[in-house]
Amino acid sequence: MSETGKYKTKDRVPEPTLKRLPGYLYYLEQVKEEGTINISAPTIGKDLGCDPTQVVKDLAVTGVKGKPRVGYNTYELIHALEDFLGFNRINEAFLVGAGNLGAALMAYQEHQSLGLRILAAFDVDSKKIGQTIGGIHILEYNKLFSLYDRLNVKIGILTTPNHVAQDVAEDLVNCGIKAIWNFTSAKLSLPEEIIVQNTSMSSYAAVLLRRLNDAEK
Amino acid sequence: MSETGKYKTKDRVPEPTLKRLPGYLYYLEQVKEEGTINISAPTIGKDLGCDPTQVVKDLAVTGVKGKPRVGYNTYELIHALEDFLGFNRINEAFLVGAGNLGAALMAYQEHQSLGLRILAAFDVDSKKIGQTIGGIHILEYNKLFSLYDRLNVKIGILTTPNHVAQDVAEDLVNCGIKAIWNFTSAKLSLPEEIIVQNTSMSSYAAVLLRRLNDAEK
DNA sequence: AAACATTAAAGAAATAATTCTTTATTAAAA
DNA sequence: TTTTAATAAAGAATTATTTCTTTAATGTTT
Structure with a gap:
């Protein structure tokens, strides 16, 4: 039926993922306050009590790449999330x-x-x-x-x-x-x-x- | 993420179903106002723009049985939904x-x-x-x-x-x-x-x- | 009273999402 | 420079949910 008049199912971000993104954003803003420059997905997962591979998949939608052994750049991630979600626009x-x-x-x-x-x-x-x-x-x-x-x-x-x-x-x-x-x-x-x-x-x-x-x- | 304990997966009603139930309740209250005594799942599905088999599955959680060619009793369904959801308690x-x-x-x-x-x-x-x-x-x-x-x-x-x-x-x-x-x-x-x-x-x-x-x- | 049309209910298949596993990258240490 | 440990990224498998299909029941009509 109507089930996919959604031509762009391919690149549509799943709703559960979208709903989690503001949580990451809020967390990262806290982390940035503490002066942390780089943060890894497993660290985020531990702090937020969720699966680290899910964190990786979720954050991947922003296009930001992390570095092995280093993690993501906090500032870059925050900016990318705000941009992706539209929170930095009016x-x-x-x-x-x-x-x-x-x-x-x-x-x-x-x-x-x-x-x-x-x-x-x-x-x-x-x-x-x-x-x-x-x-x-x-x-x-x-x-x-x-x-x-x-x-x-x-x-x-x-x-x-x-x-x-x-x-x-x-x-x-x-x-x-x-x-x-x-x-x-x-x-x-x-x-x-x-x-x-x-x-x-x-x-x-x-x-x-x-x-x-x-x-x- | 363990948003909910997982032990009683068996008889746990899925969250999407629970979220839809108040919608049925609101709709049925309207229908009752109009004096309709019996209502069928396909009718509900048509009015609410959703799949009739999903309506049947959703309403089944209340334990109410409908009659073929007749449908559900409106009043019975409303009462069962309120009871199931806890909306009629304090x-x-x-x-x-x-x-x-x-x-x-x-x-x-x-x-x-x-x-x-x-x-x-x-x-x-x-x-x-x-x-x-x-x-x-x-x-x-x-x-x-x-x-x-x-x-x-x-x-x-x-x-x-x-x-x-x-x-x-x-x-x-x-x-x-x-x-x-x-x-x-x-x-x-x-x-x-x-x-x-x-x-x-x-x-x-x-x-x-x-x-x-x-x-x- | 019998056949028919309609619909509830149960079961199967498909889809979507999450979790798990593997691979490959990379910075740090020897 | 080479090895090592840690982690990102991609892919596979599991789980949950929705949609589809079939079956059985029941009131209505002839």
Whole structure:
């Protein structure tokens, strides 16, 4: 079926690998602080509690080569990881739905270190419109349509109630958004080429609670 | 990496399945609203845009049996899913680190529908101590140790800065916490039996930004 | 009442990801 | 300069997950 309309399966980096990369980045920044210039994959593996060959495979996606008996250059690796992940660029985003979770993400300053900049938030609630959270203005939802072609925003952050998620997502796509970070529980049906990253809190709660339940009985 | 103990692989539900279950639950609640009494796996698959046999396999973990030509009973399925996931119980939790993300999660009312109740939050910042966010009190961090044996809290939500995450996690474990929902980028080293659910925003940003980058070139 | 169409359920195959193994490189020491 | 120890890199095997296929059950229709 749809299973690989992904023409470029060949050079696509596996999702589990991508998810681990920020962990390496955070670790390497610590290591650099301590003045370490070179670091080997087995050392990283030991410190992070994971398999050294996996570390090698993961880091290989950045194209950085290590030297036997020496390891990787810390600074080079950090730079390559940031570059590969896009954390050292400015990735502009719109956020829709300034409710609890939306407001939270607006206030969450760590976005900056991910290269994410939320340019504006949108909501339909007149009580919220005009407010500013974390330096980000909340605009009337309809303003979305007038702003989109003046700007070059590719990322939409979706924190609306579930029942409007699909409609809002379609609006975002019509506004030229290429990627949607979906925090709702709704399963979005969008054109193939739109990148959707689902980050539903309930999914993680589900895994956590179930594992806890497994352990207790 | 040993994210989870491996002894009971036999009857352990795969993580991808667990993550999909809340999606079914949300969908079924909608379907029930519309008055549908019975629903078939192929119908669910069509609506949710996923493989019908996968739907069958996923729902099988709840033990609910469907009838050929009829499908599953909507109400029965919803109840079984809530029960299986623990969403209809009250799962008490402590939160440590009432910064941006922590405050966000405290304000996030949807926790209730996941059966999560944050009893109290802890922080070392004297400016925050005494405040209330979303009805949850922020207490002095040290109070954690005096509270733990009077209560039966099994879940710890970790939203501290990265560099104290490991120490706080160890404190939580010493206080009898069995499961940690880790929102930091730190890789936690804890006893095997502790359940750790990593939900690092940067991991999801990494996947999103990289896929966007792949698509653009 | 019997045949039929539909679908759940179980099992098999394929795919993706991780772990393990081997090989080859290279800097340091003798 | 040669040997050695350590490690990166590439490839193989294992494991887990998803997709595909088959079988059996059941309500509906004729």
